[in-house]
Amino acid sequence: MNTSMVKSKFLSNPEDIGVVAVGFSGGQGKSGVDAAPSALIESGLLAQLQNELNYKLHGDDKVNAYNDLVPKQDPPYRNMKNPGTVSAVTQRLSEQVYAHAKEGRMVLTLGGDHSIAIGTVAGTAKAIRERLGREIAVIWVDAHSDINTPETSDSGNIHGMPVAFITGLAKEEKPEYFGWLKPEHLLNVSKLVYIGLRDVDAAEKKILRENGIKAFSMFDIDRYGSLPPWPSFPFLVVYGIGRVVEMALAHIGNDTPIHLSFDVDAIDPMWAPSTGTPVRGGLTLREGDFICESVHLTGNLVAVDLVEVNPSLAADREAEANETIRAGCSIVRCALGESLL
């Protein structure tokens, strides 16, 4: 870890990162998102964390495929597609994340589709409760709110539901269908904050409203421009992302361990086109990086997920996939402090 970087005060080993590579696509219908971890690693992400940012990496750099966990038959249950597979994989992943977080290290999870956040958040929440007696907060950076319950979802894709499961808004008793989620795995809805939303289903809007969940949409990022502090440039409007991040962090409180779950589709398709559900009008690459840099600066970060990079979804495959992978690498490096001089 370089000297200028901020050591997270909630980690007993802030120089250490537990890496979990999750080659999993079962939370949605498009193949290719399972190839993201190896693409990110091959492009040099882990080597940079090790050699340039000077972190010590733990965990196997081989990608987990979890093939042993896939049930022979996995019919829909409560409208969910691949429910048994996603449940089993996220349960195993929660144990992997927990094991790293219990050691007091930062956990970096490379997905995979966003259903895997059921496992990562569950693992972090449980470890931080046990280690520090504290609740985590989650900053969910995404074009989507991923808070459908099985009943409200139109698609049946579990990558549109992880937030409902980790907050306990979606409940299920059967252990093979997420019933393994216990109170110690769950996130308090008051500790959840979204940034970047722009494609939220009507039923999801209702859930957000009814539960008073803090969310900053793209509209909020545009509208919260602040007045310039420099009298000589009275025409200049300071861009809204700074205020939005400030408000998001204020909502969480500055003494709370943070899990950052970053869906690459939060970034505008101009910079991150290779993803399963792209939505135009998104964050610039700099805004995405800025969110991560700001979270790093808090010194409260305990876990980062990067999800939904799908190298095989690109019109001009080589070029667009490479752009998206570059964007993803940049996001992770910013969260881990590379921007500080």
Ligand SMILES: NC(=[NH2+])NCCC[C@H](N)C(=O)O
């Ligand atoms: N992680 C994602 N990219 N999620 C997209 C979700 C899209 C839609 N709201 C659904 O429920 O299916």
Ligand SMILES: [Mn+2]
């Ligand atoms: Mn998304």
Ligand SMILES: [Mn+2]
């Ligand atoms: Mn998502």
